[in-house]
Amino acid sequence: MCNSKIVVIILFSLCLVSISNAANVIYVDVNGPNDPGTGTFDDPFRKIQDAIDAAIDGDIVEIQSGIYTGPGNYNLDPGGLAITIRSTDPNDPNVVVNTIIDPNEAGRGFYIHSGEDANCVISGLTIRNGYTGGKGGGIFCYNSSPTIANCVISGNYAGMYGGAMFCQSSSLQFISCIITSNTARWDGGALECWEGMPELMNCIIADNNSLGGNGGGIDCFSNGDVLLTNCTLTKNYANSGGAVYSWASNVVVNNSIVWANEADDGSQIAITTGSVSISYSDVQGDWPGTSNIDADPCFASFDPIGDPNMWDFHLQSAYGRWDTNSQTWATDSNTSLCIDAGDPNSDWSDEPWPNGKRVNIGVYGGTNQTSMNGNPADFDIDGFVNFVDFTEFSNKWSAKESCIQDLTDNGMVDSADLRIFAENWLWQRE
Numbered sequence: 001m002c003n004s005k006i007v008v009i010i011l012f013s014l015c016l017v018s019i020s021n022a023a024n025v026i027y028v029d030v031n032g033p034n035d036p037g038t039g040t041f042d043d044p045f046r047k048i049q050d051a052i053d054a055a056i057d058g059d060i061v062e063i064q065s066g067i068y069t070g071p072g073n074y075n076l077d078p079g080g081l082a083i084t085i086r087s088t089d090p091n092d093p094n095v096v097v098n099t100i101i102d103p104n105e106a107g108r109g110f111y112i113h114s115g116e117d118a119n120c121v122i123s124g125l126t127i128r129n130g131y132t133g134g135k136g137g138g139i140f141c142y143n144s145s146p147t148i149a150n151c152v153i154s155g156n157y158a159g160m161y162g163g164a165m166f167c168q169s170s171s172l173q174f175i176s177c178i179i180t181s182n183t184a185r186w187d188g189g190a191l192e193c194w195e196g197m198p199e200l201m202n203c204i205i206a207d208n209n210s211l212g213g214n215g216g217g218i219d220c221f222s223n224g225d226v227l228l229t230n231c232t233l234t235k236n237y238a239n240s241g242g243a244v245y246s247w248a249s250n251v252v253v254n255n256s257i258v259w260a261n262e263a264d265d266g267s268q269i270a271i272t273t274g275s276v277s278i279s280y281s282d283v284q285g286d287w288p289g290t291s292n293i294d295a296d297p298c299f300a301s302f303d304p305i306g307d308p309n310m311w312d313f314h315l316q317s318a319y320g321r322w323d324t325n326s327q328t329w330a331t332d333s334n335t336s337l338c339i340d341a342g343d344p345n346s347d348w349s350d351e352p353w354p355n356g357k358r359v360n361i362g363v364y365g366g367t368n369q370t371s372m373n374g375n376p377a378d379f380d381i382d383g384f385v386n387f388v389d390f391t392e393f394s395n396k397w398s399a400k401e402s403c404i405q406d407l408t409d410n411g412m413v414d415s416a417d418l419r420i421f422a423e424n425w426l427w428q429r430e
């Protein structure tokens with residue numbers, strides 16, 4: 001056999017292997033042509049559960065924008081599978097708010113109870129109007145640890161505990177979720193946690209209510225150890241512990257904002273037994289712990305008695321704040337003290353420069369939407385643009401790499417960057 005033939009055969013074999021390893025995408029579209037559909041792009045399923053039931057480990061269930069309600073679109077059960085259940089673009093907030101699981105108070109959004117692990121991913125969906133007379137209005141999670149990312153969980157109700165979510169013996173991760181305006185008759189307006197160790201990162205927990213119990217945001221019961229990093233907990237309500245309540249549980253809070261939560265006994269955070277350890281955070285009324293502050297976080301938009309839909313928890317900054325409405329960078333007269341006040345060991349590398357080389361406190365800390373601080377030419381962040389910075393600039397001259405001296409952010413340090421550096425020469429912080 002000639003060499004070229006062998007090469008063709010090898011390439012063909014590699015193609016077959018890569019095809020068989022590719023994740024299978026199963027499509028769901030509530031506006032699809034046929035019911036139930038077959039799950040292809042041209043003939044999608046109409047009901048989400050049909051797609052899940054057709055999936056095997058590694059598959060993706062892709063839900064087209066629309067409102068999913070009625071049987072087959074609530075009490076969704078991943079059945080122990082390692083699959084991704086997502087919208088068409090979980091990173092686009094417009095897609096997320098328009099891909100809606102709405103049980104219309106007939107049940108919960110998700111019922112997860114078959115030992116799912118982090119490879120069961122629920123991403124980029126809105127879950128609203130979930131209802132249970134018991135625990136977990138939006139999501140019920142038992143002995144399972146899925147990943148829940150980029151979701152909006154809003155306006156759900158539990159007759160007992162966990163308006164948005166109940167989890168027991170589960171160590172799941174919530175990443176970049178917005179958990180707002182959920183209600184529990186008793187404890188855990190947003191989240192009720194029994195045993196296990198859930199983690200919440202870059203999440204908003206706001207305007208949740210425990211009508212007759214404790215932990216307006218999060219209630220932890222009996223080794224329900226919760227880890228919160230870069231979260232913003234605001235305007236949640238309970239009898240006791242407007243933001244967080246711990247009963248025989250250990251809660252750890254880092255790089256977070258706990259502000260304007262309300263309780264009948266006046267406590268934002270309350271503990272029966274157990275502990276709530278907070279560091280590098282902004283806590284109204286203060287809280288003992290490493291480098292905590294007690295200062296107005298200067299949210300971009302926050303009226304505690306106004307419409308929660310108008311709240312914007314980006315931090316005000318004279319050096320640049322991401323404006324959600326205009327989708328550009330705006331500037332403010334104030335600069336929040338939460339900027340560059342997070343844990344020095346936290347990763348700040350995704351924050352846009354100038355970022356103080358230190359992560360911000362609150363929900364957008366560590367992300368590409370975090371508020372900026374300082375002058376872009378002040379490379380050593382000492383508050384002056386001078387010869388020290390020029391030396392750093394010279395050392396990177398003609399470098400072809402992504403670095404802070406590349407002020408035009410085009411992958412090389414050249415005369416265009418020098419021009420910007422010159423414009424900022426002798427800047428100093430006021």
Ligand SMILES: [Ca+2]
Nearest residue numbers: 355358359360
């Ligand atoms: Ca920063």
Ligand SMILES: [Ca+2]
Nearest residue numbers: 378380382384
């Ligand atoms: Ca400097």
Ligand SMILES: [Ca+2]
Nearest residue numbers: 406408410412
């Ligand atoms: Ca450049």
